[in-house]
Amino acid sequence: MKRLTSLPTLRVDVGRPVPFVYKNQTGRGFKGDTIATALYAAGVRIFSRSLKYHRPRGLFSLDGESSNTMMTVNGVPNVRTETTLLAEGAMIRDQNAIFTARNDLLGFMDRLDRFMPAGFYYETMHKPASLWPVAAKMVRKAAGLGRIAPDFRFSGACDEMYPAADLCVIGGGPAGMEAALAAADQGLRVILLEARPWLGGSFDYRERGSGEDAPLYRQAADLASRVSTRAAIRVFTRTAMVGGYSDNLVTAVTEGGPDDPFDYRYLEMRPRAVVVATGSRERPLIFENNERPGVMLPDCALRLARTYGILAGREAVFSVGHDLGLEAALDLSELGLPVRAVADVRTKGHDPALVRGLADRRIPFYPGWAAAAVEGKKGVKSVRLASCDGGQYRILTCDLLAAAAGHTPAVEPLSLFCGPLAYDGQTGYFLPRTYPAGVFAAGRIYGLEAPQNIRISGRVAGLDAAAFCGADCRGAADAHRNELAALPMGRPASKWVAFPGPWRKHFVDFDEDVTGKHIRQAVGRGFGVPELIKRFTAAGTGPGQGGISGHNLPLLVAAIKNPSRDRTDIHGTVPAPTTVRPPLRPVFLAAYAGSGREMVKRTPVHDAQAWEGAVFRRVGVWHRARYFSADLDVSEEVDNVRTNVGMLDASTLGCFRIFGPDALSALQRVYAGDMSKIKDGRVKYAAMCNHDGCVIDDGVVIRIGENDYMFTTSTGRAGETVEWIRYHTRFDNWDFHLVNQTDGTGVINLAGPRARDVLERVTDADVSNQAFSFGCWKDFSLSGGIPVRCLRLGFVGELSFELNIPASYMQAAWDMLRKAGSGFGLRPFGVEAQNILRLEKGHVILGQESEQRTNLLDLNMGFLFSRDKDIRPVGADALLQAEKDAGRLTLVGIRMTDSSCVPPDGSILVDDQVVDPVIGYVGTIRKSRALDAVVGMALVERAWTAEGTRLAVYDGGGEPSERHDATVVRMPFYDPEGIRMRM
Amino acid sequence: MFGAKHILPKGNPPLESAYDAVLIGGGLHNLATAWFLAKEHNMNRVAVLEKNYIGYGGAGRNTAIVRANQRTQKNIPLYKEALDLWPVLTRELDFNLMFYNCGNLNLLHSEAAVKAARTNIATAKFLGVESHLLDAAETAKRVPALNLSQKITHPIHGAMYHPPGGIVRHDAVVWGLAKGAAEKGVHIHQQTEALGIATKNGRVTGVKTPAGTIYTPRVLVSAGGYTAGLLYHMLKIKMPISVLTIQAMVTQPLKPLLDHVVSSGAYHVYANQTLKGEIATGAHMDPWPNYTTQTTAGYIKHQAEALVELMPCLAGVKFMRSWAGLADMTPDMAPIMDGNDPVEGVYMNCGWGYFGFKSCSATGRYMARFLATGKCPDRLKPFALARFKNHRLMGETAALVNYTPDN
Amino acid sequence: MSLLIHCPICGRRNGYEFRYGGEDKGAYPAGRSLTPEAWYEYVHANTCSAGVVAEWWCHRHGCGLWFTIFRDTRTNRQVLEHGGRS
C-alpha cells in the first residue's frame, strides 16, 4: 500500500524501511510503525481468531483495548501488536487458529453459539460424572490464546527505577503538559508519563480545533518542546502507567527505545501529588457483527492516516455519536478516503462547522441514525444503517465501517486512586465519587472537548497539585478555574446503547466473546450487577481488561433491566461498572521482575571455604557451607572432628553488645533464665521464649564489663533480635543500648581432641585446661596480633574453642589455623557434620527438633527458666500454666532397633491403639558412626516418653503398615558424662 | 435446554420475623451449612444474611486449589472429606463445580523443607491420603518449565506430590450451593447486613437487621475476614485473629503449559493453569491487618521475580489481572469452630486463613450437624477457641508466623 | 493499596520498611502471674476492628524505632502523623 507521505503529523519515517517476516513471507514497514500498522499497510486484515467462537478479528483500536491484534512475535505469545514497535526482522505468527487466522479450521465454532450460552459450563458436561474429566481436558486444550515453550528464554534486558518527584502527571497530552508546566513553574519536581512514543495526546494527529488559530498538532509540538526543555520536568515516553495505589504510589513500565540500555524498565514512584490526564477513548458501538475485521473506531482510522500514513479502506461509512467522529470523517475524506455516508445517533447538537464541512464535500449525513449490522464473513461487505427509532434503514456497500457511540473517558488510572466510579448523567461517563488528597484530573477525562478548555483544565490541575504540595498558588489556580467555568462546555456525545434485539452477535467484550445475549441471559438468571455478570460471563476478564466492555456493560444491564425506558435515557438506573485493578495493561513478568537483584550475605571466609569444595546453602540471609565432602553423608568430616580436629565457620551466628544502666534488666526480660547470676569469665547458656513460652532462640551471654554484656543468637534470629528486645521493653523507659555485631564478628569453631594443639601453635596465650577450662571465655591474640575472644563451648561434644575474630582478620586467621593444623589432621567441616555431631550429644537445634508450638519445658530445658526473677521474663506466665498440662509433646532420644535402618528426618511415630494414632514426630535421626547405632530426637506425646518405651516409626515411603522399631533412650547418646568437651 | 431457572435468587425472599437459624455471611461456609441443614437435618427455616452479594468475599477471591495434605491428624481428615465431596455435590446440586483433578506439587527447596514434607506425606499416607515425595528430576518431568539450576535463590530439591488434589471452579460452588439451598427453602438475603446479635441471659434471641430484628435460637457467624470483627463488635468476644489481605493474579491465557498445581513455600508462590488457560498465581500476604481488598505494587513485582526464577519461560508471559481478598489468620494456622460458648446459641466458624475454600464442603456439613444437634461433632472439637488460652496450638505450621508480634 | 507510614524520626516512608507490632494493648499486665484468660486477652485477643486502630510499628529497615500510629484498616492509611508512643 502506498502511504500518505507528506502529512505534517506523520510519525513514521518512510525513508527508513524495517523488514519483518509474517507467516514465512517477508514484508516491510517503516521506522515508527507498530507491528499492527505495518501488517495493516501490508494488507493484513485478519489478525487473530477469537477465544471461544474463533471469529476473525482485525485492527479495531490502536491502544491495546482488546486481544484482537495479539500475535506471537519472536516466540513470545500474546504480543499486542498495535502498541508494539516494529523491530527489524520480527518473526510474526498468528495464534489460536488451526492453519491460519485467515483460514481457521475451528471457524465453525461461531455457529455453535446457541449451545454455548452464558455460563454453559456450569450446567453441562457433568452428567454422567465420567464425562467431565474428559471434557475438562478438551476445554483446556481449546482454551488459551498463545503458546509458550517450556524452554523459552526471554532475551530482553530489564531493570527498574524509583524516580523521586513531587508530582507525577499521567498522560502527555495537552492537559498533562499544561499541568506539568504549571507545576514546574511553582518549583515542583515533575514526572510526566506518556504511553505513546511521543507527547501530544489527541492533539498530535488533529488538524482542526474549533476556533483555534494554530492547528492542534502544532500546539502539541509547541507544548512538547517547552516540556522537554524544562529541567524540573522529567518526561518518560513509551511509559504506560500500570498500577496506582493508595497514597499516590504509581507504577509504570517503559519500553526501551533503540538508544536505551534496557528493553523494559519497571518504574515505581511515590509523588506527593498525581494529575491524571489520560484523556478519553471512543465508546464502541454495539450492533450485529460489530467486531468484524473492517470495523474500527473512527479515531483508529484517523490515526492510521495521520500518524502512519495509511488509508484504512477503499470506501468507508461512519457511524458516530460525537463531534470527533464527525471530524474524523471529514478529515479522512479530505485526505482521500471516499466516505459514503456519516450517521450520527444524535439528532441535534452537532458542531455546525463539521456538518457544513460534510455537506460541502457532498457526504450524506444521517442525524439520528446508527449502524445496525454489517454483512461479510471475513471482512465488511456492507453496512446496514437504521434510524434510531427503527423506522427506516439503508444498506450501503463499503469495506470500512468507522463506528463509535461516543466517548468513554480513560478513567482507569484515576479509578485506581479514587475507588468506585459512579454514573455521571451530565457526560454519560463513569467518574470517581471522591478524590483522595493529592489526586487531581484534567482534560478530556472530564468530558472537556474544546481545545482551549482542555489546556486550561491542565493548568488548573497543575496549580492545584502545586498548592497541595505547599506552593503559594491557590489564587492562580482559582483564576484559571474561573476562566474555565466562563467558557462554553463542549457538545455532549451520545449516550446511545443499542437497537433492541436479541443481541446474538452483538459483541460487548471481544476477548471473551461475550455478546449482548449473554448479558441478557446472565441478568435473567439472577446476576443483576456488572461485577457478578463479569464472573458469570467472563466479560472484562480478558487481556483488554474491560477496555472494550467497561463502559457498555453497565449501560446494557440498565437497558435490559428497564426495557420500557427510552434507550438514550437510562441514567439513574445505571449500575456501577466493574472494579478496575492493576495492571492496567498486560505486563511481561520479566518487566515486573526488573533487575532481579539478589542480596545475600557472605561470611568473611566464604571464598576460603568455596576453595575447599564447600557446597553452600541459603540459611536465612546467609550463604552457609553445608558439606565439604563429595559424599553427602559427611562421615569423613564427622570422624575427623571426633578423632582429630575440625574447623567450622560459625560467623553467621548473631552477636550483640548490650550496655547501659538497664542492660541487665533488658536481658532479664527477654531471657527465661536469671542473667544476674553470670559469673565473670564464665559463659551462660540462655534461651528466649515468646509469650506462649515457645522457644524462639538460644545462645550464650557473657559479662564483658560493668553494665556491659555480649550475647549470641542463632543465625535465623540475628536480624530480629534488636527489635525483639526493644519491643518487649517498650513500656519500661529503661536506659540501655544495643549494637548488632553479627557481621563484624567472624567465628571459627575449632573442635576436636587436637584443637588445643592447633591453637597453641598460633597463640602465646595459655589455653591449657587449667588456665582456660570448659564454660569460660578469654580475650587474647593470635600471631601477628589478631585479637580474638575465645569461648569454650561444647556444641559438638569435643574440646572446642569458639574463636570470635574481627571480620577483616578472618581470612588471615583461617589461613593461619589451616597451616598450623596441617600436622594434626585439621580440616573444615560444614553444617551437616555439625548437625550429626550435636545430635550425638543430644543438643537441640530450634526449628529442627522443635515446632512452633514447642515450649521450653517440652524440650526438657526447664533448667533455663528462672521462676523467681524480679523481672518476669517473656513467656513466664505461659510456661507456668503449661507446666501442669500432661498432654504436651515432649522431646526424647530414640534408638532404632535395627542399626542398618535409618528413617528420614520428619518421619512420624504411630500407635494404632489410640484415637489419635500419630503420637510423635522425628526431628533429626542419623547413623552415628561413633556409637554404631541409629539415634535421633523426637517429639512424642507424654505417655510414650518413658525410657525403654517401644515406638513404631513410619517414614511415609512404603505402605502405612511398614513400620520400623525404635526405643526411647536416655540422652546424650555420646559421651554422656561430657568428659571429652571438658578435656 | 438452558437458562430455564434462576441460579441466584432474583430479588430477596421476604424477610420473616423468625427463623430456626440465621447464618451471618453469604460465603461458601454458610451456604454449605445452609445446604446441609436443609438436606440432612430438615431444617429449612434458615436465613443467610449477606451484606453484599453472595460470593463477594473470599468465596470469589481464593486460589481455587483443593487438597488434603495438611500437617496434622486433626486437620487431614476434614480436608479429605471435603475433597471427596466435590463429585458428590456436583451430582446432588446438579451443577458442574468443575473439579479438575490435576494433582498438586509442593516444591521443596531445602533439606529442611524435604523433612517437613516427609511429615506431611507420612501423616497423610497413614491416614489414607495419597501423597509422595519426588526428587528433582521426577519433579521436572511433571513440570518441564521448572528451573533445575543450582544457581537460583532456592534450588529445587524435589516435591511433595499429592495426586488427589486439583482445582475447583469457586464461583460454581457459590452458585451451586445457593441454588440448591434456595430450592430447599433456605432464604438467602442479599444486600442485607446483620447489625447486631440480641441476647438475653446468656442466650441468643435474634439478629438485628435494617429491616428489624429476626428472632432465632441459633446464629452462626461465618463471614470470612469479617467474622472476628463482628464477634467483637456484636458480642465483645475477642478472637486470636489477624485479618490480612491476600493477593492473586493471572497471566494472559496460554495453551497448556502447567499440568499440575505447583506451589513453593520458599518463593511464596503457587501457580496453576485454569481451564481458560490463564496461569493463576499468588500466595502473598502483607503482614499487617487490613480490610481492603486491594492489591499492592510490591507483590506483583515479587511474584514476577519469583516466577521468572522458578519457571524462566514465564518471563515472556504477561500478567493481566490481579485481585485480593481477606484471610483471617490464627496464630497456629488452623481454623476456629466453636459454639455455645460464651453465648448459648451463638456459633462461630472462622480463622481459615487461606484454607477456607478447600474445606468448605465438609465444614458446612459438620457445622450443620453442630447447629442442628447443639452438640459439637468430635471432628470439630480440636478447633475450639479455648486451645489458645490453654497453650495448645495446633501444629499446622512448623515455623513461626510473621503477622503477629509474638515472634 | 500501598502502605505509607510516617516514622517519627525518618518521616514518610514506604510501608515495607516497617514491621507490624500488633494492636496497642498497653503494657503487659502487672502482677505476679496472670490467669489463662487474662493472658489470652493480652497476648492473642484482638478487636479486629474495621476502622481506626492504634497499633505498634517498628521502623525495621530504617532507624529501628518502635512507635504507635493510628491507622484505618478499611483504607490501610495512617490517619495521624504520630500515635503518641515511642
Next chain:
Amino acid sequence: MDAIPRRRSPVIFDARPDRIRDSGGWRVVQKYADEGRGPYLVDLSHLPRWDLQDSDLSSHFPAGVPVPETIGACAITENVLVSRMNRTQAGIWHLAPGGPGMPDEPAFTDIRENTACLAVLGPQAFSLSEKVCRLDLSTPGHHPPCLLQGPFGGVPCQVALLENRSGREGFVFTFSRGYGRDMVKALLAAGREFGLRPAGEDRMTRMKDDFW
C-alpha cells in the same frame, strides 16, 4: 611474631590498581588505573567507624565536635562525619585516613568490622541511586550533609548525603558487611549506563572540596 596479618574489606573491585598503600594490614587502593569520568564508586570500609550511644549525647565530643542536635543532621570535621541517628545514638565515620582515635569510653563501640562503607560521587550519583532504592535523595528538603536511614539496594543502610546540587552529587553509605559483594555487584550493574567505575580512596579526598 611474624608479619602483620592481612585485613580484608568485604568489597572487592574487579579493576586494576594503580597506587596502593599499606596500613596496619590493610592494602588500600588509592587509585585505580582507569577510574572513568564519574560517577565514582569508592570503598571506604577500611576506615574507622564508631557507634556512639548514650541517653545524654551532649556530653560527648567525637572527633572534637558536639553531636548535632537535630536528628538526621550531620557535621563534618577533620574528614570525620558525625551523624545524629536518633535521640540516643550517633554514627561517626572517617572519610579519609589520619583521623583521631576512638575515645576510650563505654558509650563508643568500634563498628568498622560490622559494616561496609561505600561512597558514590560525581555527576548522576542520584540517577544511579534511583535505580537501587526508593529513598528520595534529591529532594530540596534535605540540607546536606544529612543522614537518611532506610533500604538501599534492598538492605537497610545509613546514607549520608554530602551534596545534592546538580553536578555535585555525592553520598556515603554503610550497611551490613556480609552484603558487601552483592551490593557492589548491584551498584555497578545499575551504574553501568552512567559510566560508574570503581575509584581509589584518594578520589574521596580529592573531591572533598565539592562536599565540605
